[in-house]
Structure formats: structure tokens, C-alpha cells
Amino acid sequence: MAETRQMQVANWQHKCAQCGYENGFHVSFRRTTRDEQGNDVAIVLICPSCSTPFDIGLKTRLSPQVQA
Ligand SMILES: [Zn+2]
Secondary structure, three states: OOOOEEOOOOOOOOOOOOOOOOOOOEEEEEEOOOOOOOOEEEEEEEOOOOOOEEEEEEEEEOOOOOOO
16 A cells, blocks of 8 residues: 555545546545544545545544444
């Protein structure tokens, strides 16, 4: 996997800044700094054409999963 690049979201961001592919991105999740349960993640976009990962600054926290 290529090194993650930063990307600014301008208007409607659907074009890869690396290769020019214009039909949007795949979505992936990367754990970041740990909260108490270790559920902080960054949502990283991946170009379906050239596989370059892009960090747009989108972060979230997953809810804890109950083990059955
Ligand atoms: Zn690309």
C-alpha cells in the first residue's frame, strides 16, 4: 500500500489527485490514538484505480461491540 496522502475536500471530491480517476473512492478504516476502549478510527479513502490512500481528516469513534 502506498503512503497515505493528505487531501483537501473541495466542492464535490470524486477525483483522485494521484491518477485522475474520477469515479470516487473506496473506504477503509485505520485505528488511531486509543480512547479508553481503543475505538478511535480514521476513515481513509482509497483510489480504486491506483490504490493511493487519502486522509481527508475524517475521524470517528466506534461503539464498543458486545461479545456474545
Ligand atoms: Zn488514483
